Amino acid sequence: MRARLFTRLRFAPPAAAMAHLTISRPDGTRERKDHWANDEGTAFVNPWPSANMKAMAGGAVAKFIWQGLWISKKDDLADPSRFVSTTTPDFSPAPQGSVKATWLGHACVLVSFPPPADAAPGERGVNVLFDPVFSVRCGPTQLFGAPKRYTPVPCGDVDGLPEIDVVVISHNHYDHEDIPTLHALYKKQAAHPPALLVPLNTLRTLGGVAAPADSVLELDWWEDATISVEGRGSVRLTCTPAQHTTARTPFDSAHSLWASWAAQAVDKAGENAGGAVWFGGDTGYCCVESETHEIDPSRPVCPEFERIGRELGPFSLALIPIGAYAPRWFLSTVHNSPLDAARMFKDIQAKKAIAIHWGTWDLSHEPLSEPPRLLAAAREVVGLTPEQFDTCALGGSVVVPA
Numbered sequence: 217m218r219a220r221l222f223t224r225l226r227f228a229p230p231a232a233a234m235a236h237l238t239i240s241r242p243d244g245t246r247e248r249k250d251h252w253a254n255d256e257g258t259a260f261v262n263p264w265p266s267a268n269m270k271a272m273a274g275g276a277v278a279k280f281i282w283q284g285l286w287i288s289k290k291d292d293l294a295d296p297s298r299f300v301s302t303t304t305p306d307f308s309p310a311p312q313g314s315v316k317a318t319w320l321g322h323a324c325v326l327v328s329f330p331p332p333a334d335a336a337p338g339e340r341g342v343n344v345l346f347d348p349v350f351s352v353r354c355g356p357t358q359l360f361g362a363p364k365r366y367t368p369v370p371c372g373d374v375d376g377l378p379e380i381d382v383v384v385i386s387h388n389h390y391d392h393e394d395i396p397t398l399h400a401l402y403k404k405q406a407a408h409p410p411a412l413l414v415p416l417n418t419l420r421t422l423g424g425v426a427a428p429a430d431s432v433l434e435l436d437w438w439e440d441a442t443i444s445v446e447g448r449g450s451v452r453l454t455c456t457p458a459q460h461t462t463a464r465t466p467f468d469s470a471h472s473l474w475a476s477w478a479a480q481a482v483d484k485a486g487e488n489a490g491g492a493v494w495f496g497g498d499t500g501y502c503c504v505e506s507e508t509h510e511i512d513p514s515r516p517v518c519p520e521f522e523r524i525g526r527e528l529g530p531f532s533l534a535l536i537p538i539g540a541y542a543p544r545w546f547l548s549t550v551h552n553s554p555l556d557a558a559r560m561f562k563d564i565q566a567k568k569a570i571a572i573h574w575g576t577w578d579l580s581h582e583p584l585s586e587p588p589r590l591l592a593a594a595r596e597v598v599g600l601t602p603e604q605f606d607t608c609a610l611g612g613s614v615v616v617p618a
């Protein structure tokens with residue numbers, strides 16, 4: 217057992233206030249945790265036997281790329297509308313007592329929390345935008361190399377969005393953290409900049425984003441912050457674990473933390489006000505060594521999802537990744553298969569979920585149209601209905617009781 221060390225980190229004052237936002241954030245000291253790889257909190261690991269990062273090391277990357285060269289996605293790319301339908305988003309406010317989520321491609325989801333009880337009809341609650349990436353390519357340059365989106369951004373660009381109060385980033389991979397999108401959003405909302413929540417040591421990768429310093433928070437797993445938006449309500453965001461990794465360059469692998477997030481509407485006293493949402497971001501669940509979507513009984517699954525359900529569930533709505541899972545020997549540690557996603561639904565105690573992390577970029581070896589089919593099969597195995605966990609149209613919304 218690693219010695220528990222204490223380290224003093226510099227934090228901003230406990231509460232920061234902009235004209236329209238009040239942010240209460242953790243203060244004081246941070247303790248070295250099992251997922252810290254050093255005393256400074258600037259390198260991280262997945263601390264469970266369910267993660268096997270060695271499967272992605274050395275020659276495995278070359279083997280993954282080589283095998284991918286022989287896989288054709290031509291049929292699916294010829295007409296993606298056969299397996300992912302697209303609709304114009306309806307960004308009208310969530311009805312009173314309801315949470316509304318709109319899928320904007322890959323892991324990007326806009327969650328609209330219920331309007332405050334005393335709000336006038338048609339007024340909105342807090343708008344939280346997760347992992348906005350509206351660029352064509354998800355990579356360091358738009359010129360070449362990185363995958364190109366095969367479905368459009370359903371709202372066009374940031375100008376198509378309603379006002380955003382909070383932006384939440386799961387981790388710094390390019391398909392989740394996109395500097396041009398964030399920059400455009402902060403430029404558009406210069407008068408009302410959203411709060412920006414990111415996992416520990418991620419700020420160093422956000423150069424060029426014009427977010428005011430007092431609107432930005434880095435959180436470690438199990439830390440939370442409450443964002444109160446004048447006239448809209450308050451949401452408590454808890455940074456929760458994920459089984460994944462990070463990198464912006466070949467030299468900074470796992471130097472920033474990765475996370476899922478729980479978002480809970482709260483009242484003025486900080487008590488739950490109904491409307492709990494869990495954003496899975498980008499995560500694996502277990503690790504398997506061969507092309508199976510079953511779980512190897514000799515290997516434990518990541519225990520954190522049950523803990524998330526126990527401590528923060530049940531969730532009115534969960535946003536759970538289902539794509540980019542093949543080949544399993546290479547990707548199972550970091551990406552859910554649809555069966556992993558269905559089991560995760562139960563672990564975290566979701567009442568309803570929509571699938572994310574598919575239908576946008578070709579990142580792995582499975583047919584692009586396969587994730588929804590395997591999700592349907594996974595529902596049978598786990599005992600879920602399509603009303604409980606399904607895909608939705610790109611730009612489509614679901615509304616659930618808070």
Ligand SMILES: [Zn+2]
Pocket residue numbers: 387389392460461498
């Ligand atoms: Zn990732």
